[in-house]
Amino acid sequence: MFNKLQYISQGETNEKQLQNIHQALDAGCNWIQMRFKNQTSEKRFALAEAVKNLCEEYLATFIVNDDVLLTQKIAADGVHLGLTDMSISGARAILGEKKIIGATANTFEDILLQTKNGCDYIGLGPFQFTETKEKLSPILGTEGYASILNKMKTENISIPVYAIGGITLENIENLIKTGVHGIAVSGIITKSPEKEKLVQQLNDKLYANVIL
Numbered sequence: 001m002f003n004k005l006q007y008i009s010q011g012e013t014n015e016k017q018l019q020n021i022h023q024a025l026d027a028g029c030n031w032i033q034m035r036f037k038n039q040t041s042e043k044r045f046a047l048a049e050a051v052k053n054l055c056e057e058y059l060a061t062f063i064v065n066d067d068v069l070l071t072q073k074i075a076a077d078g079v080h081l082g083l084t085d086m087s088i089s090g091a092r093a094i095l096g097e098k099k100i101i102g103a104t105a106n107t108f109e110d111i112l113l114q115t116k117n118g119c120d121y122i123g124l125g126p127f128q129f130t131e132t133k134e135k136l137s138p139i140l141g142t143e144g145y146a147s148i149l150n151k152m153k154t155e156n157i158s159i160p161v162y163a164i165g166g167i168t169l170e171n172i173e174n175l176i177k178t179g180v181h182g183i184a185v186s187g188i189i190t191k192s193p194e195k196e197k198l199v200q201q202l203n204d205k206l207y208a209n210v211i212l
């Protein structure tokens with residue numbers, strides 16, 4: 001069972017990225033997605049190696065945003081791919097069955113396609129406006145999630161769905177009620193002055209009805 005909280009990294013430099021990821025791990029996040037856009041492959045490789053070591057130390061899951069070959073090169077736990085990134089089947093052919101492959105969706109049809117192609121989880125968004133990502137797909141809101149997750153139930157499609165995009169602590173109860181498995185967040189953790197307290201509060205809400 002995948003963790004219900006995924007932290008997506010932020011930072012303009014390798015140092016800032018690593019600091020943010022280190023702080024998220026210290027705060028109790030145990031799933032990290034390295035998202036470091038528009039950088040040279042040397043810089044991305046250097047960061048990925050450092051993050052991999054850190055995640056091993058913290059026994060955290062480490063996935064890479066966008067870059068299947070980097071994922072393979074550093075033997076990360078997996079990759080997250082959007083609708084315009086490498087295809088899920090192409091990534092699976094390179095990474096094999098054991099690696100985690102996450103896929104982005106904005107609609108029920110996207111979920112159908114990505115699931116058929118063999119992804120392991122869906123990142124469904126955006127929930128609401130966020131400054132973290134440019135060129136957002138249409139906002140879904142709680143109603144959008146409820147409608148898509150209901151359709152999945154009707155059509156017997158069973159795959160963990162993560163809500164993403166501008167999510168705050170106050171949104172979690174309603175999101176979980178729609179049937180999402182968990183959330184992927186960036187800004188709220190990166191910006192929080194009290195990260196440990198926030199991660200505890202997020203997990204309390206995410207796992208409120210889970211019998212462990």
Ligand SMILES: Cc1ncc(COP(=O)(O)OP(=O)(O)O)c(N)n1
Pocket residue numbers: 006008033035065066080081082083084085102103104105122123124125133162164184
């Ligand atoms: C968990 C999760 N869900 C969705 C995304 C978005 O991926 P993508 O559409 O490829 O956009 P970028 O993150 O690459 O800008 C994600 N990264 N993680």
Ligand SMILES: Cc1nc(C(=O)O)sc1CCOP(=O)(O)O
Pocket residue numbers: 008104123124125126127129130131132133136137164165166167184185186187188
């Ligand atoms: C990386 C990403 N993808 C999205 C999508 O809708 O596909 S929203 C998003 C940004 C997530 O960061 P924050 O929690 O700061 O909004």
Ligand SMILES: [Mg+2]
Pocket residue numbers: 065066080081082085
């Ligand atoms: Mg992408």
